[in-house]
Amino acid sequence: MLNRKQLPHVAKLNNIRIDVESVLDYCREQNLLDISKYNDIKYSAESKHQAFVVSNEFCKTNFFTETEATTMEGERYKQLYLTDFDESKASDKVSLHGTNIFERTKRLDPNDPRYLPEADELNYGVRNKYASGPFKEILDSFKGRITRVRLAYLTAGFTIKPHVDYDPTYITRYHVPLITNNDVIMGFSAKDVEHLYQMPADGSVYFFNSGIKHWVENNGTEARLHLIIDTHGQDDLVDYHALPEMYMLSV
Numbered sequence: 001m002l003n004r005k006q007l008p009h010v011a012k013l014n015n016i017r018i019d020v021e022s023v024l025d026y027c028r029e030q031n032l033l034d035i036s037k038y039n040d041i042k043y044s045a046e047s048k049h050q051a052f053v054v055s056n057e058f059c060k061t062n063f064f065t066e067t068e069a070t071t072m073e074g075e076r077y078k079q080l081y082l083t084d085f086d087e088s089k090a091s092d093k094v095s096l097h098g099t100n101i102f103e104r105t106k107r108l109d110p111n112d113p114r115y116l117p118e119a120d121e122l123n124y125g126v127r128n129k130y131a132s133g134p135f136k137e138i139l140d141s142f143k144g145r146i147t148r149v150r151l152a153y154l155t156a157g158f159t160i161k162p163h164v165d166y167d168p169t170y171i172t173r174y175h176v177p178l179i180t181n182n183d184v185i186m187g188f189s190a191k192d193v194e195h196l197y198q199m200p201a202d203g204s205v206y207f208f209n210s211g212i213k214h215w216v217e218n219n220g221t222e223a224r225l226h227l228i229i230d231t232h233g234q235d236d237l238v239d240y241h242a243l244p245e246m247y248m249l250s251v
Helices: 020-029 050-055 057-063 101-106 134-140
Strands: 010-017 077-081 145-154 159-163 172-179 184-190 193-197 204-208 214-218 224-232 240-242 247-250
Touching: 020 134, 020 172, 050 057, 057 101, 057 159, 134 145, 134 224
Parallel strands: none
Antiparallel strands: 010 204, 010 240, 077 145, 145 224, 159 214, 172 204, 172 224, 184 193, 184 214, 193 247
16 A cells, blocks of 8 residues: 555545535435534544544644633534444543553554554444435445544634644545535645645545645635545555645745
């Protein structure tokens, strides 16, 4: 598999297209545009994903911090999961304590004594009731092993802080914009240069290089909604073209 340095920042897949309007119609029918449902990354929510939130407290605290919200809470960046944890992998090791990026890496290695199944994205591929209708068709169109899938809501005027998630050799991430605006910016930072992109909601599926430092700004007046699909493997990353940049800035 190719690593983060061998892949573009953002690329459009040539072999998968989505009927965005059909997906949004289905979301309206199923009340999936009710943002009060999007609580899967809030610690206080009664969600099956609370263990994942706790296990990734470092990320939640540092990447998605809202000045007006308490720790691991917030309303400005929210998610609704279409897949759940494989309960057969559950452990008794989940606890709320301060972590760092180095411990986070060790907890993803099954050969390390610090391995934590609840932190491992590979254990989150069990489809739930929301992965139906056009979402089932979309997921079925992927050749790679589907892991964590969610609808991600980003309110107007909020920025997700610069951060690094996972190298594409562990998780290959795809975005499907469903609702967006011209002022949503996807930024990457490499070698003291900022690279800025836009992903229109035109039915495209975009590879997103989460192994490079990145951030998202919604500078518009409307919320953004993306379907985010993580896979293990790069079977779908064989026919694509890199997305052109808006512009580059030296920092």
